[in-house]
Amino acid sequence: MIxxxxxxxxxxxEVSEQCIHYLSIDGVIFGFHENQLKVLLLRWxxxxxxxxxxxxxxxxxxVDVAAQRVVQERTGLDKLYLQQFHVFGEANRxxxxxxxxxxxxxxxxxxxxxxxxxxxxxxxxxxxxxxPTPDFMTDECCWWPIxxxxxxxxxxxxxxxxxxxxxxxxxxxxxxxxxxPETFTIPELQRLYETILGYPLDARNFYKKIVGSGALExxxxxxxxxxxxxxxxxxxxxxxL
Amino acid sequence: MIxxxxxxxxxxxEVSEQCIHYLSIDGVIFGFHENQLKVLLLRWxxxxxxxxxxxxxxxxxxVDVAAQRVVQERTGLDKLYLQQFHVFGEANRxxxxxxxxxxxxxxxxxxxxxxxxxxxxxxxxxxxxxxPTPDFMTDECCWWPIxxxxxxxxxxxxxxxxxxxxxxxxxxxxxxxxxxPETFTIPELQRLYETILGYPLDARNFYKKIVGSGALExxxxxxxxxxxxxxxxxxxxxxxL
DNA sequence: ATACCTTTACGTCAAAAGTACGTAAAGAAG
DNA sequence: CTTCTTTACGTACTTTTGACGTAAAGGTAT
Numbered sequence: 001m002i003x004x005x006x007x008x009x010x011x012x013x014e015v016s017e018q019c020i021h022y023l024s025i026d027g028v029i030f031g032f033h034e035n036q037l038k039v040l041l042l043r044w045x046x047x048x049x050x051x052x053x054x055x056x057x058x059x060x061x062x063v064d065v066a067a068q069r070v071v072q073e074r075t076g077l078d079k080l081y082l083q084q085f086h087v088f089g090e091a092n093r094x095x096x097x098x099x100x101x102x103x104x105x106x107x108x109x110x111x112x113x114x115x116x117x118x119x120x121x122x123x124x125x126x127x128x129x130x131x132p133t134p135d136f137m138t139d140e141c142c143w144w145p146i147x148x149x150x151x152x153x154x155x156x157x158x159x160x161x162x163x164x165x166x167x168x169x170x171x172x173x174x175x176x177x178x179x180x181p182e183t184f185t186i187p188e189l190q191r192l193y194e195t196i197l198g199y200p201l202d203a204r205n206f207y208k209k210i211v212g213s214g215a216l217e218x219x220x221x222x223x224x225x226x227x228x229x230x231x232x233x234x235x236x237x238x239x240x241l
Numbered sequence: 242m243i244x245x246x247x248x249x250x251x252x253x254x255e256v257s258e259q260c261i262h263y264l265s266i267d268g269v270i271f272g273f274h275e276n277q278l279k280v281l282l283l284r285w286x287x288x289x290x291x292x293x294x295x296x297x298x299x300x301x302x303x304v305d306v307a308a309q310r311v312v313q314e315r316t317g318l319d320k321l322y323l324q325q326f327h328v329f330g331e332a333n334r335x336x337x338x339x340x341x342x343x344x345x346x347x348x349x350x351x352x353x354x355x356x357x358x359x360x361x362x363x364x365x366x367x368x369x370x371x372x373p374t375p376d377f378m379t380d381e382c383c384w385w386p387i388x389x390x391x392x393x394x395x396x397x398x399x400x401x402x403x404x405x406x407x408x409x410x411x412x413x414x415x416x417x418x419x420x421x422p423e424t425f426t427i428p429e430l431q432r433l434y435e436t437i438l439g440y441p442l443d444a445r446n447f448y449k450k451i452v453g454s455g456a457l458e459x460x461x462x463x464x465x466x467x468x469x470x471x472x473x474x475x476x477x478x479x480x481x482l
Numbered sequence: 483a484t485a486c487c488t489t490t491a492c493g494t495c496a497a498a499a500g501t502a503c504g505t506a507a508a509g510a511a512g
Numbered sequence: 513c514t515t516c517t518t519t520a521c522g523t524a525c526t527t528t529t530g531a532c533g534t535a536a537a538g539g540t541a542t
Contacts, residue, residue, distance in 0.1 A: 231518080
């Protein structure tokens with residue numbers, strides 16, 4: 001017996017009509033705060049179960065635009081750095097019965113197709129500018145440290161791991177400049193690199209490499225209020241943004 | 242007025258029922274022959290129009306398996322090196338009217354959805370082992386040199402460019418060993434690298450780098466019948482395959 | 483056969499990049 | 513004013529990369 005007024009039922013009916021079946025988007029939204037790399041997770045209504053934000057692609061909508069929309073709705077940000085990184089297309093990506101039981105939704109209301117292929121995007125956002133916003137399926141939206149993420153619904157732990165691997169690869173090629181505020185200090189950038197890479201770096205060598213790359217410009221101000229010697233502020237040169 | 246006996250109509254009816262709508266797979270099959278990097282293309286029936294091999298994903302089939310199937314059917318190979326490299330998801334990826342006109346198929350028979358999102362895979366295959374096989378929509382299947390590909394149907398020229406970019410990135414990280422026969426000489430490997438990268442390499446430095454990496458083992462035989470000094474044969478060590 | 487040419491299979495050397503570690507100046511705390 | 517931590521820069525050594533040298537192998541022209 002289906003409750004046609006249940007918000008999930010209404011949502012999935014709408015999705016069924018307007019969106020592409022069997023296909024979804026999952027977003028790994030990375031932020032950096034208090035020297036930790038974090039991801040934005042959602043807690044499903046009336047449960048203690050968490051998942052990544054996700055959504056569906058409208059029939060006439062570009063996939064990139066759909067990803068933009070999904071991330072924008074959770075963060076409130078409109079200028080986003082988004083990177084498509086992998087398609088998760090296994091016929092049996094995760095234990096469906098288990099997952100739908102954990103969401104505490106009546107299974108027949110949400111199972112709108114037998115399986116879902118998910119396109120993974122990661123976003124790099126400035127932590128302080130984000131307003132974490134749950135959707136109508138979730139009670140809570142907040143940051144979790146990347147190395148302390150709970151056991152998630154679907155195969156979302158795996159998706160986060162693959163996203164982190166892609167991010168680590170990316171950081172070797174080009175400096176990553178969307179996770180910090182516009183101005184920052186070299187030591188702050190070093191903490192970011194260290195948490196993404198997962199190992200410590202030598203401050204002297206990091207300084208040499210990053211300044212030597214020519215991607216940054218030093219401002220005349222220094223960061224005030226630090227307990228020690230005040231570090232200079234830097235910003236990425238325009239062509240590196 | 243639709244001709245329900247037209248093979249394209251029958252195929253798309255079957256696809257409509259058994260496969261996932263709006264979603265397809267395109268395969269860029271790379272081979273290496275006569276010092277040239279080549280891709281396998283299909284010529285559509287009764288036309289001079291070419292495209293990449295592609296296909297659809299069955300409702301309960303893993304995406305990787307579907308890609309495997311598509312490439313296998315065109316090449317006859319069953320052990321394939323396949324790499325998913327990008328999703329082409331623009332709402333308006335290509336000029337649909339133009340493309341369907343060029344295929345010389347009655348448009349309403351083949352337009353089974355408004356747009357298609359395509360998952361791009363590239364395959365690295367041993368040229369000599371491939372038996373190029375057209376399908377029921379195409380008259381001809383053959384190799385084209387990568388730098389002399391004609392104007393293709395759909396957005397397939399773009400897909401090839403993105404695939405080549407991904408391959409170039411991959412070759413910087415790890416040696417590529419699926420495009421050559423099991424045994425090969427260092428100069429042959431160098432020609433492969435040169436055609437993938439698109440610029441010449443210094444033979445002395447290439448030798449040093451590739452032998453120094455420890456990925457190869459030298460056999461006692463040399464390549465006979467060369468016009469000059471007979472080069473040693475090498476093969477990839479097991480753990481690099 | 484022998485001179486000649488091309489290619490292979492190494493080697494040499496210098497520049498550049500990466501890694502380890504030294505240290506003076508700045509700023510806070512006792 | 514001493515002590516401690518951190519920044520900002522420096523020095524020295526090692527590894528990697530890039531330019532180029534060369535002897536041996538194998539064919540071709542005479």
